[in-house]
Amino acid sequence: MELKQLYREIVNEHNLRPVHKGKLENPDLVMRGINPSCGDDITLQLKIENGVITDGKYVGSGCAISQASVDMMVDQIIGKSKEEAIKLAGTFMGMIKGEITDEESIESLDEAASLQDVRHMPARVKCAVLGWHTMQEMLEHPEKANDKVEE
Amino acid sequence: MAKIGDYRKDFDILNSGDYVYFDNAATSQRPNQVLDAISNFYRTANANPLRGLYDWSMAATEMYEDSRRVVADFIGAKTPEEIIFTRNTSESLNLVAYSYGLDNVSEGDEIVISVMEHHSNMLPWQMVCKKKNAKLVFLEPDEEGVISKEEYESKITDRTKIVAIGHVSNVMGVTNPVKEIAAYAKSKGAIVVVDGAQSTPHMKVNVNELGADFFAFSGHKMLGPMGIGVLYGRKELLEKMSPFLTGGEMIEYVTRTDATYAELPHKFEAGTVNASGAVGLAEAIRYLQNVGFDAIEAQEQKLTALLMEGMSKLPYIKIYGSKDPKKHCGIVTFTIDGVHPHDISSVLNDDHVCIRAGHHCAQPLMQFIGAGSTARASLYFYNTEEEVKIFLEKLAKVREVMGYGA
Numbered sequence: 001m002e003l004k005q006l007y008r009e010i011v012n013e014h015n016l017r018p019v020h021k022g023k024l025e026n027p028d029l030v031m032r033g034i035n036p037s038c039g040d041d042i043t044l045q046l047k048i049e050n051g052v053i054t055d056g057k058y059v060g061s062g063c064a065i066s067q068a069s070v071d072m073m074v075d076q077i078i079g080k081s082k083e084e085a086i087k088l089a090g091t092f093m094g095m096i097k098g099e100i101t102d103e104e105s106i107e108s109l110d111e112a113a114s115l116q117d118v119r120h121m122p123a124r125v126k127c128a129v130l131g132w133h134t135m136q137e138m139l140e141h142p143e144k145a146n147d148k149v150e151e
Numbered sequence: 152m153a154k155i156g157d158y159r160k161d162f163d164i165l166n167s168g169d170y171v172y173f174d175n176a177a178t179s180q181r182p183n184q185v186l187d188a189i190s191n192f193y194r195t196a197n198a199n200p201l202r203g204l205y206d207w208s209m210a211a212t213e214m215y216e217d218s219r220r221v222v223a224d225f226i227g228a229k230t231p232e233e234i235i236f237t238r239n240t241s242e243s244l245n246l247v248a249y250s251y252g253l254d255n256v257s258e259g260d261e262i263v264i265s266v267m268e269h270h271s272n273m274l275p276w277q278m279v280c281k282k283k284n285a286k287l288v289f290l291e292p293d294e295e296g297v298i299s300k301e302e303y304e305s306k307i308t309d310r311t312k313i314v315a316i317g318h319v320s321n322v323m324g325v326t327n328p329v330k331e332i333a334a335y336a337k338s339k340g341a342i343v344v345v346d347g348a349q350s351t352p353h354m355k356v357n358v359n360e361l362g363a364d365f366f367a368f369s370g371h372k373m374l375g376p377m378g379i380g381v382l383y384g385r386k387e388l389l390e391k392m393s394p395f396l397t398g399g400e401m402i403e404y405v406t407r408t409d410a411t412y413a414e415l416p417h418k419f420e421a422g423t424v425n426a427s428g429a430v431g432l433a434e435a436i437r438y439l440q441n442v443g444f445d446a447i448e449a450q451e452q453k454l455t456a457l458l459m460e461g462m463s464k465l466p467y468i469k470i471y472g473s474k475d476p477k478k479h480c481g482i483v484t485f486t487i488d489g490v491h492p493h494d495i496s497s498v499l500n501d502d503h504v505c506i507r508a509g510h511h512c513a514q515p516l517m518q519f520i521g522a523g524s525t526a527r528a529s530l531y532f533y534n535t536e537e538e539v540k541i542f543l544e545k546l547a548k549v550r551e552v553m554g555y556g557a
Contacts, residue, residue, distance in 0.1 A: 002501065003497055003498065003500075003501045004498065004501055004552050007494070007498070007552055007553060007554070008552065008554065012553060012554030013554070015553075015554070016554050016555075037509060037510075038493050038508075038509055038524065039509065039510060039517075039523040039524040040493075041523070061491075061523060062491060062523075063491035063492075063493040063494050064490075064491060064494045064553060065493075065494070121497070123493075123497070124493070124497060127493065
């Protein structure tokens with residue numbers, strides 16, 4: 001898929017009308033993720049009950065690809081166990097880096113799989129993986145996930 | 152007399168496809184004359200300069216030192232010894248910070264820079280201030296990017312030891328009143344370091360008229376190769392300074408425990424030098440002098456005016472810096488409502504238009520002007536009206552691609 005088509009058919013909808021953007025009441029984990037070179041800046045907030053992600057939201061700003069990617073990601077991980085979410089993060093990052101190409105793995109990402117052509121856009125890889133990287137980091141190191149949420 | 156459009160044929164990369172290259176403030180393209188000069192050095196005179204006692208090494212030395220003379224003449228240095236070849240502006244400024252700054256700044260002293268500085272004229276001074284418990288003071292411009300007399304006269308004081316200022320801002324495109332600032336700094340006993348990375352490619356520079364004690368610039372932004380830069384330093388200051396890097400070919404005598412250093416400029420050029428880079432830079436300077444800075448400025452101003460006029464017709468675009476295209480040095484930094492600069496750059500790239508997006512290595516300035524990041528189109532004399540037209544046409548479509556209206 002070429003870039004403009006990717007924007008028009010997938011990214012713009014999530015960027016302009018995000019579903020999971022906002023502040024979460026009493027989150028259990030909060031972590032800020034930044035791409036210093038581009039200025040993409042998100043703060044991801046998750047609620048965890050019995051090892052399952054029961055709710056999630058994010059605040060922040062950045063390019064359309066970073067914001068759309070995190071919105072799709074939150075949609076995808078709500079209801080998943082921490083382990084499943086971490087595995088999905090590995091799959092997503094593997095897909096974007098071109099290391100994971102088998103269809104079954106990629107389909108497990110559901111709508112987030114539609115960003116797979118970002119792997120042909122090296123300058124945008126960091127944007128697409130920011131949310132996933134942050135989520136993986138906060139689940140693997142919950143002791144670090146106590147950032148403040150600023151809107 | 153040659154027309155400005157005649158020079159474009161010398162740049163193979165610009166004629167190799169349908170790309171519009173508007174990222175000249177990041178790096179320029181190089182004409183065939185420069186590429187040939189580099190190649191010619193390796194083909195005809197390659198040996199390690201400054202060492203050998205045989206013909207090829209002497210030829211290499213001659214070409215290298217001739218390049219130094221060309222650079223000295225180009226910026227009005229009094230002698231070639233005042234020209235130190237470095238890798239780039241960043242290295243030049245680091246040299247001054249380490250070799251001059253650390254030895255001449257003490258606790259309680261102040262270093263004055265502007266909030267518009269590129270990180271390369273900011274971080275070295277942050278380093279000196281941290282190590283020496285000195286204070287870093289920031290000059291702030293008005294909305295058009297202008298640093299007023301009141302501003303610099305209130306911040307440069309008897310405590311100021313160094314004033315380090317960009318000649319032209321790589322974001323706002325504004326030319327700072329360096330001559331006036333330098334005169335005032337001198338009256339307060341401070342020395343003046345000028346970052347000329349963005350000015351030297353576009354205007355005639357004379358370091359003595361400016362009042363610069365140090366003046367740094369890069370070859371690659373002015374048709375020269377990457378990896379060659381220049382530090383001009385006033386001879387009296389350079390002579391007193393310790394070497395920045397030590398090692399080969401910067402010594403006089405070496406014993407097991409001690410060394411005395413070579414004369415200027417070699418004291419500051421440790422190791423095998425970038426001779427082909429210096430030769431390429433000298434050729435770039437000859438090329439620019441042949442085009443002429445009057446013609447360069449005229450073309451850039453004509454194109455910038457067209458560019459800004461076209462952009463101002465799009466109500467959702469904000470241009471930073473002066474409203475006067477003549478005060479932009481070919482640099483037009485802008486944002487589009489609702490579209491992140493990285494998306495602007497990616498969408499334009501899809502149309503083969505190359506511009507920069509991001510913080511332009513000037514994060515404190517981005518914070519100051521209240522933009523997380525911005526997009527930047529930057530021109531050079533080889534760009535054309537046709538390219539400006541294409542840019543404007545493609546730019547007008549970006550918001551639609553990003554999902555705003557039809």
